[in-house]
Amino acid sequence: MDPKFNGNWSANEIEMVRSIIASHDANSIGTNNRNAKHYGIVDELQARFPRKDKRQVIDLYVDLVVEMVNAIAMSSNRLPMMVSNDLVVDNFGVMVENPGVHGMDVSHGYLTDEMKAKRMVEEQHHMKVVVPQQDKQRARRFWTLEEHRNFLLGLRAYGRGNWKNISKDFVTTKTSVQVSSHAQKFFRRQESTTKKQRYSINDVSLYDAKPWVQDNSSSWEAFTSNAYNPYSYGFGDQLASMDNLTQVYSPFQCPASQVSSSQTITWTGGQQTPSPSSAAPMMEEDGTQMEWTSYY
DNA sequence: TGGGTTCCTCACCTCTGGCC
């Protein structure tokens, strides 16, 4: 585990976080919405550790998940068998092609022939169900905020270029090609910080708030500041150095000059200013479009 | 070592929606 991510965590705290993640894992068998689970765990972790900011919680969570997945993957070397992702029951919301995790009927590390046969049947069943859905999803469908956040988490965990793993473990609703395409737009967006741009999903960073849960009466500045926002992950100067992934932690994309030292984002320019007359689209989980509620 | 496969990057295309 990269120590720079959890230097503020004691060994006991890390163990506590592990057990919380594991308990979520055990309680979530049969849970289909991995995306919601990611954030449910993060929310619980932050509730347990109110002195930690959201960024620290997410950092540690992602690190531990990746660590666990890697450990399981390494241990699977002596069990070279493939199972479908859906059969490896929710592993902290991260799917792994791996046996030996709970929910698997493994006897002494090996599957019996009967189990294998049963598994093959189940796999066939899953394939029949899943493939047509993928075809269906081939139709143009905007990325939801949830998907984009999971994309950022995946980017954080695997780094740039590992789209296959990001697709498999974090953005399960998108193919690696789709993730790659989204990443292309995302990085292009990150690079073009000087132009006036209207809001896009790629302006949302991992630590940004969930705008749709905000009180309509709150101002945009209050929303983007950390003071009263329970969903604010915090951003700004303290996020300066994250190797080649700093862009992942960038705040809403706007010229640096527009970000005050107090980390309050002020929006300028018609398209970037979320006003009732220029609402930026948000996507619901089912892909239907919702709009910004008025923050002014 | 060479052929086949997989995956990633890049560029381009089409569609959508906001602005004038």
Added chain:
DNA sequence: GGCCAGAGGTGAGGAACCCA
């Protein structure tokens, strides 16, 4: 209604990997 920016999809090209 036209223009333009942004989003998602797709194909070409190349690098990396696998295997006989």
